[in-house]
Amino acid sequence: MIKVLENPFYYLENFQQVLTWIGDRYDDLLTADERALITAFPALPQASRALFVRMVMRKGTVFRASKLVYAEIGSTHEAARPLAAIGLIEEDPALDLEQLFDLLQKPEIGKIFQLPAHQRQLRKADQLEALRARYEGQHRFSIWYEDAGDHCYRNLTQELCDRLRLIFFGNYHQDWTEFVLSDLGIYQYEKVDFSPAARGFRSRRDIDDFLALHRCHERYLEGEPVDEVIRDLPPCPEDNEWLRSRRDQAVTFQQSSPAP
Template sequence: MIKVLDNAFYYLDNFHQVLTWIGDRYDDLLTTEERDFITGFPTLPQASRALLVRMVMRKGTLFRASKLAYAEIGSAHEAARPLAALGLIEEDPLLDLEQLFDLLQKPEIGKIFQLAPYLRQLRKSEQLEALREQYDGQHRFSNWYENSGDHVYSHLTQQLCDRLRLIFFGNYHQDWTEFVLSDLGIYQYEKVAFSPAARGFRSRRDIDDFLMLHQCHERFVDGEDPAGVIRDLPPCSDDNEWLRSRRDKLTFTIAQHVEKLADWKAAHALYAGCHYPGARARAIRVLEKDEQPREAFDLLQVALQQPESEAERQQLLRMAPRLARKLGHAKLPRTPLAQALRIDLSLPPPQEPSYVEFVVRDHLARDDAPVYYVENSLINSLFGLLCWDAVFCPIPGAFFHPYHRGPADLHSADFQRRRAQQFADCLAQLDGDQYRATILANYAAKTGIQSPFLYWEALDEDLIGLALDCIPPLHLKRAFERILLDIKANRSGFPDLIQFWPAERRYNMIEVKGPGDRLQDNQLRWIEYCATHQMPISVCYLQWAA
C-alpha cells in the first residue's frame, strides 16, 4: 500500500540523513568544501535549507522565485537571502540569451523584446535563433526583464551535492527520488546489517577516479574525439576491481565506436588493452577485418584454450571455420550441439494485434496443462527466493547504504566466490525437500522487496506452486548453477513460455519464434545447456495461415 507523507519537510529530513551518513562514514575522505558544507548546512534556517534542497532535487541550476512556490517554505525570496549570503546561491546572475529563454514563457519574450506579430507566432526555439545575433552578450535578469516582479537564482552547489550523492550511493543512477519512493512504500529494500565502517569508496582516489570516469563518459556521449577521451581515462587502482570494470566498460564502448569508423588499428589497440567481456573476441574480429587472418587465427587458438565465458566460446567457434578457410586450412570438424525439440504451428492471424508468444500460449494451453508467459522471470525469481540469504549476505563492500537493490559487486568476477559457502548451503537444499519451504517462506516474507533476481509482478502463489510441483529439483539446481557461472549473461535468454502438466508432475519450456525471427545467441546457449542436461525444452516456429 502506498503511504501518505504527513511531514511536509520529508525531503529535507532525507537530505540531512545523507549528510549525517556521509559525515559519520567518510569524513577522512572528504574535501574541505564537502566537510564545511556538511557541518554548516544544518545551521541555516529551516526554510532556507528546504529551499536549497528543492533546488538540488530539480533539474538545472537556474530558478525563478515564482516557480519555487512551496507552502512549507513560504516566501522563496526571503528563504534565499541566507543562502546568497553564504555563497550557496547567486541572486540575479548574469544570463545569456539562451539561459534567459529557458526561464521565460512566450508572452514574456514577446513583451521584453517587443516582437513583431510574425515573430510572436514562431516557436521559442525559432524566436531564439532570430534574436541570437542581436543579443549575444550576458546581462543580469533584472536588466533583461525590468519590473518583472520576480527574482532569479543560480544554484552554485549542484556539483558539490552531486558529489555527495555519489559518495552516499556509490553510483550516479540512483538519485534523491529513492528516498521519496521508499518513504511512500513504492520501493522496499532489504534491511542488511552492515557495520558503520562499511562504505563504497575506500579512498579519495576512488572518488576522484569515479568522477573522472563519469566525465569521460559524458564527453564521449557528447561527441568528443575518442582519442582525447581515452587519453584522460584514469588508470584506476589495481586493487579496485569495481572501478576497473567501469573503466573497461567505457573503453569497450569507445572501441566499438572506433570499430564502426573502420579504424581497425585503433580499435584493436583499445580491445587488446581492455578486459571487458567480449573485448578479446572483438579484437580477433578487428584483426580479420584489417586483413590479418594469421594474427586473428593465432589469437583465436589461444582464446579457445581458455574461453572467458560460454558467450566468448560461442563467438570463437563461429569465427574459427571462416579464418581457417582464409588461411587454406582443412575444414574444421563441427561439434554437434544438443538440440531442442521443434514445434511447427500454422495459425490464423489474431483478430486483434497480439504478441506471437501470447498467440502460442493461448493455443497450447489446456485445462489440465496451463501455459504461462515467463521468459526470464520464473527461473530467476525461484533462484532469488532460494538464495535470498546468500545474495543479501552482508560481506564487506557489498552494501553500504540502506537503498541497495542488490549487492554492489553483483557483476564482479568474484561475486560467487566471495559467497561460495552461502550459495553452496542454499543449493544443497535442492538435494532434499527443504528448498520448497525456503522458497515459499521467502515469497511470503519478502514480496515487494527490491532484488536483482525477482520479478514480483510476474509471480503468484499458483505459478510458484506449479513450478515447485512440476520442475524437478535437479533441473532447478542445474539452472541455478548456470546463473551463478555468469550472472550478467545468464540471467537472460530463457524460453518465453512454460507449460505444466500437474497430474504428471512434468513441464516443458518453449521458445517462440514468429515469421522471420531467429534464435539469439544467449537463447542458443540456454537451449544447448538445457538439452545437454535433459531439461525439457522446445522451439516453436509460428507461421500465419493464409
C-alpha cells in the same frame, strides 16, 4: 495505493540523513567545500534548508522564485536570503540570452523584446535565433526583465551536491528522487550496516577517478572519438577491484559499441 506523506519536510530529513551519513563515514575523504556544506547546513533556518533541497532535486541550476512555491516553505525570497548569505546560491544572477529564454514564457519574450506580431508566433528556438545577434553578453535577470515582479536564483553548489550524491549511492544512476519513491512506498530498501572497511571509495583518488570515468562516458555519448576518450580514462588503482572493473567495462563498452 500511494500513501500521503504526513511530514511535509520528509525530503529535507532524508537529505540531512545523507549529509550525516557521509560526514560520519567519509569525513577523511571530503574536500573543504564538501565538509563546509555538511557542517553549515543544519544551522540554517528550516525553510531555507527546505528551499535548498528543493532546488538541488530539480533539473538545472537557475530558477525563478515563482516556480519555487511550496506551502511548507512560505516566502521563497525570505527563505533564499540565508542561502545567499553563505554562498550556496546567487540572487539575481547574470544570464546570457539562452539561459534567459529557459526561464521565460513566450508571452514574456514578446513583451520584453517587443517582438513584431509575426515573430511572436514563432517557436521559442526560432525567436532565440532571431535575437541572438542583437543581444550578446550577460545581464542580471532584473536587467533583462525589469518589471518581472519576480526573483531569480542560481544554485552554486549543484556540482558539489552531485559529488555527495555519488559518494552516497556509489553511482550516478540513482538520484534524490529515490528518497521520495521510498517514502511513498514505491521503493523498499533493506537496512544493512556496513563497516568502514567496506567503503566503496577508500581514498579521495577513488572519488576523483570515478568522476573522471563519468566525464569520459559523457564525452563518448556526446560523440567524441573513442580513441581520445579511452586515452583520457584514469588508470584506477589495482587495489580497488570495484573501481577497476568499472574502468575495464568502460573500455570494453566503448571499443565494441558503434559511435553514438
